[in-house]
Amino acid sequence: MNRTVTDQLAELIRINTSCLPEDVESALVSARAAATSPAELQVLDALLENAHLARDGATPVCQDTGTPTFFFTVPPRTDEVSLRKAAEAAAERATANGWLRRNTIDTLTGASIDSNALPGEMPVCHFRADPDAKAVTVSLLQKGGGSENMSRQFSLPDGELGAGRDLDGVRRCILRAAWEAQGYGCAPGILGVCVGGDRAEGYLAAKEQLLRPLGDDSPDPALAELERRVLREANSLGIGPMGLGGKTTLLGVKIAVRPRLPASYFVTVAYCCWACRRHTVTLKTEGGAL
Amino acid sequence: MIEVRYPFTETVVRNLHAGDAVRVSGRVCTGRDRFHKFLADGGECPVDLRDGALFHCGPVVVPEGGSWRIVAAGPTTSIREEPYEADAIARLGIRVIIGKGGMGANTLEACRRFGCVYLQAVGGAAALTARRIRRVAGVHFLETFGATEACWEWEVEGLEAVVGMDAHGGDLFAKVREASAARLEALGKEDA
Numbered sequence: 001m002n003r004t005v006t007d008q009l010a011e012l013i014r015i016n017t018s019c020l021p022e023d024v025e026s027a028l029v030s031a032r033a034a035a036t037s038p039a040e041l042q043v044l045d046a047l048l049e050n051a052h053l054a055r056d057g058a059t060p061v062c063q064d065t066g067t068p069t070f071f072f073t074v075p076p077r078t079d080e081v082s083l084r085k086a087a088e089a090a091a092e093r094a095t096a097n098g099w100l101r102r103n104t105i106d107t108l109t110g111a112s113i114d115s116n117a118l119p120g121e122m123p124v125c126h127f128r129a130d131p132d133a134k135a136v137t138v139s140l141l142q143k144g145g146g147s148e149n150m151s152r153q154f155s156l157p158d159g160e161l162g163a164g165r166d167l168d169g170v171r172r173c174i175l176r177a178a179w180e181a182q183g184y185g186c187a188p189g190i191l192g193v194c195v196g197g198d199r200a201e202g203y204l205a206a207k208e209q210l211l212r213p214l215g216d217d218s219p220d221p222a223l224a225e226l227e228r229r230v231l232r233e234a235n236s237l238g239i240g241p242m243g244l245g246g247k248t249t250l251l252g253v254k255i256a257v258r259p260r261l262p263a264s265y266f267v268t269v270a271y272c273c274w275a276c277r278r279h280t281v282t283l284k285t286e287g288g289a290l
Numbered sequence: 291m292i293e294v295r296y297p298f299t300e301t302v303v304r305n306l307h308a309g310d311a312v313r314v315s316g317r318v319c320t321g322r323d324r325f326h327k328f329l330a331d332g333g334e335c336p337v338d339l340r341d342g343a344l345f346h347c348g349p350v351v352v353p354e355g356g357s358w359r360i361v362a363a364g365p366t367t368s369i370r371e372e373p374y375e376a377d378a379i380a381r382l383g384i385r386v387i388i389g390k391g392g393m394g395a396n397t398l399e400a401c402r403r404f405g406c407v408y409l410q411a412v413g414g415a416a417a418l419t420a421r422r423i424r425r426v427a428g429v430h431f432l433e434t435f436g437a438t439e440a441c442w443e444w445e446v447e448g449l450e451a452v453v454g455m456d457a458h459g460g461d462l463f464a465k466v467r468e469a470s471a472a473r474l475e476a477l478g479k480e481d482a
């Protein structure tokens with residue numbers, strides 16, 4: 001019996017909302033091992049216990065189940081409308097099951113859209129066509145609002161930061177964003193960064209970097225070096241888990257680059273809380289049909 | 291670990307100091323963005339918060355058997371309520387604020403003046419926090435604000451937190467912010 005795409009996407013939400021990715025959990029374990037202050041130990045112990053409870057009980061890791069954001073990579077001539085509808089049905093089902101919070105608000109009236117599904121608008125779906133793809137692959141990112149509020153975009157040069165249009169300027173922007181976030185975005189965080197692009201592409205590419213595993217390096221040696229350096233320097237700020245002070249302020253920094261206009265040089269930082277919920281699956285479809 | 295239980299008297303609250311680990315029990319009410327805006331616009335608070343605790347929290351709830359199951363709960367970022375909180379403390383007699391990330395100078399001053407503390411719960415530890423909620427005693431504004439922004443009245447037992455801001459001007463977050471600002475400045479002087 002082949003499960004429908006809706007079934008598979010609902011299952012993806014259930015796993016993603018309740019199971020912290022292994023690499024993120026490992027990073028928290030390492031942070032716990034490095035911690036010395038009572039507050040940092042208390043917070044990290046609670047986060048690790050919470051991760052186990054959520055996984056065992058299939059309940060959300062964090063009550064802010066975030067904006068469910070699906071990144072679909074699709075073969076040519078894929079029916080994207082059907083995928084979007086399946087994502088909407090999956091979000092509605094996941095909400096009824098308590099895997100997603102009633103987390104969608106009509107911006108002007110303030111009314112709660114209890115289903116978390118709005119045709120064509122929610123959940124958020126991004127599509128990328130891959131001419132070589134044989135099947136649909138989908139990554140789900142659930143990033144909470146507290147961390148989304150701490151994302152930043154800088155336009156270089158920035159005189160106040162002493163940041164020019166070079167990698168040292170980029171470094172200054174990223175450190176500034178990590179500092180501004182303090183404990184507001186649920187540190188220890190993960191930073192997805194985009195250098196270049198227009199404003200919209202910058203935010204999207206920065207967010208997409210959050211899908212990268214913590215252990216990988218940018219394929220560009222200069223960016224890989226910058227990722228390591230900024231991570232090290234941010235962790236010397238002493239902000240620590242929840243902004244209570246400590247050794248681990250960030251778990252990772254992931255930097256991408258995009259072409260830009262001559263007039264623009266944006267550095268966009270997507271701040272993700274420690275509960276960086278991401279998971280990727282390949283959809284199984286009967287005879288290639290959706 | 292210091293145990294505090296509703297009703298929270300001024301004496302109990304003034305004996306807490308930034309950095310103390312506490313466990314909160316008894317009645318706790320949630321209120322977040324919509325609630326604070328509603329109060330600021332002149333709305334009447336539907337619950338008696340005198341000597342009470344206000345929890346910045348929007349839970350995951352599922353209706354069950356005529357009541358509600360709290361699936362996940364935890365603190366939301368408190369700084370968004372900074373424009374409103376000092377007035378709320380003065381007007382409603384709130385003694386305990388529970389949230390995450392800390393608040394600003396106006397709230398700190400209201401804590402000092404009226405006898406209130408800000409407790410930092412563990413952000414995102416929603417499965418853990420949900421286990422501390424023993425009973426749903428009531429809910430207000432469910433229709434108008436929705437389940438996430440509604441004011442939930444809960445009985446909690448042993449909710450773990452750290453005193454982030456006390457009634458004597460003590461503020462853990464401000465210390466971290468200042469020290470990290472100095473370090474950031476030093477990093478800015480390092481070579482590219």
